[in-house]
Amino acid sequence: MLDMFNGWYKRKFSDPDAAALLLILVVAFGLLIFWGDMMAPMLIAIVVAYLLEWPVARLERIGLGRTWATSLVILVFLTLIILAAVGLVPVIWRQSMNLLTELPEIWAHTQDWLLTLPERYPGFVAPMDIERLLTDANAKVVGLGEDILSASVSSLVDLVALLVYLILVPLMVLFMLKDKRELMGNLSRVVPKERRLVNQVGREMNLQIVNYIRGKVVEILIVGAVSAITFSLMELRYALLLGVLVGFSVLIPYIGAAMVTLPVAVVGLFQWGLSPEFGYLMVAYGIIQALDGNLLVPLLFSEAVSLHPVYIIIAVLFFGGLWGFWGVFFAIPLATLVKAVFNAWSESEVPATQ
Incomplete structure (x- = not known):
C-alpha cells in the first residue's frame, strides 16, 4: 500500500508545476473556508x-x-x-x-x-x-x-x-x-515561478468564469422579465415578485426551477382554484422553463465545458453547503475548475522511478 501511494505521489507531484498548482489551490480554498x-x-x-x-x-x-x-x-x-x-x-x-x-x-x-x-x-x-x-x-x-x-x-x-x-x-x-x-x-x-499548469488552468477558468457570469446575468434578466410580463398579462397577483423569483431560480441548475414552481402554483391556486386559468398559468410557466433550458442556456453557454447533470447537482450541493449563495452561484465554474485541475495533473504525470 505504501509503495502504491509513493508511486502515485511521484507520478502526480514530482513535477514542480503540479506541486505549485496544488499549493495555490490549498491556500485559496483555505482562505475561502476560514475567512x-x-x-x-x-x-x-x-x-x-x-x-x-x-x-x-x-x-x-x-x-x-x-x-x-x-x-x-x-x-x-x-x-x-x-x-x-x-x-x-x-x-x-x-x-x-x-x-x-x-x-x-x-x-x-x-x-x-x-x-x-x-x-x-x-x-x-x-x-x-x-x-x-x-x-x-x-x-x-x-x-x-x-x-x-x-x-x-x-x-x-x-x-x-x-x-x-x-x-x-x-x-x-x-x-x-x-x-x-x-x-x-x-x-x-x-505565486511560485513554476506555474505552467497554473497558467493553463487559469486561462481555461478565466474564460469559463467570464462566460458564466455574463451569461448567468443575462439569463436572470431575460427569464425574470419574460416571467413577470407573462404573469402580468395573465393578471396573476404578485406578478413582479414571482417573476423575480423565477429569474433568480436559474442560479440553481435543475433544483431552482423545481423550487420556484411551488410559490407560482400556490398563488395561482389561491387566486383561481383548479380552473382553466390555473392550467394556462402552469402551461405558460412550463413553456418558459422549457425555452430557458433548451434554447436560452445553449445560446448563452455554448462555450462552457459540458458537465454531466449529476456532476452539476453534486457541485451545487457541495459548494452551496460550503459557501451558501456564492457556492451555488459558482457551482458550475468550480466544477469545471476541478475538471481542469484533474486534466492538468493527468497531462503532467511523471513516470515513477524504479
Whole structure:
C-alpha cells in the first residue's frame, strides 16, 4: 500500500508545476473556508469586475483610455442599479408584504382542502393522517414565524453591512478595473515561478468564469422579465415578485426551477382554484422553463465545458453547503475548475522511478 501511494505521489507531484498548482489551490480554498465571510466584499467586487471587464475592454479597443473607460462603465452600471432600485424594489417590497399578510389565509384554505381529502378518497387517505400532517405543519409554521421575527431583529446589523458594501464594493471594482494590469503583475510576483499548469488552468477558468457570469446575468434578466410580463398579462397577483423569483431560480441548475414552481402554483391556486386559468398559468410557466433550458442556456453557454447533470447537482450541493449563495452561484465554474485541475495533473504525470 505504501509503495502504491509513493508511486502515485511521484507520478502526480514530482513535477514542480503540479506541486505549485496544488499549493495555490490549498491556500485559496483555505482562505475561502476560514475567512470567506471577511472576504465577501472582495469576492463580490471580483464578480462585478469580471462582469464589467467586457465593456471596458471594448471601449479600450475604440481608443478610450483605461481610466476613462472604467469610469464611464461604472457610472452607467451604478445608474442602472439605482434606476432598478428606485423603480422595482418598492414594488417588489410592497408585493412581498401583501403576500406575507395573505399567507395565513392561504394556509387556512390549504388546511380546509386537505381536510376534504378523506371524504374524497376514503380508501387512500385516513383522517388521522391528515390531522397528524396538519399538526406537524402548524408546528413548523410557528417555528418559521419565530425565525422570521429573529431575522428581522438582526436585520439592523445586516443593514449596516449592506451600507458598508455599497461603499467598499464600487471602490474596489473601480481600482480592480482601472489598475488591472498592475494588480495582475503584483499577483504574478507572489505565486511560485513554476506555474505552467497554473497558467493553463487559469486561462481555461478565466474564460469559463467570464462566460458564466455574463451569461448567468443575462439569463436572470431575460427569464425574470419574460416571467413577470407573462404573469402580468395573465393578471396573476404578485406578478413582479414571482417573476423575480423565477429569474433568480436559474442560479440553481435543475433544483431552482423545481423550487420556484411551488410559490407560482400556490398563488395561482389561491387566486383561481383548479380552473382553466390555473392550467394556462402552469402551461405558460412550463413553456418558459422549457425555452430557458433548451434554447436560452445553449445560446448563452455554448462555450462552457459540458458537465454531466449529476456532476452539476453534486457541485451545487457541495459548494452551496460550503459557501451558501456564492457556492451555488459558482457551482458550475468550480466544477469545471476541478475538471481542469484533474486534466492538468493527468497531462503532467511523471513516470515513477524504479
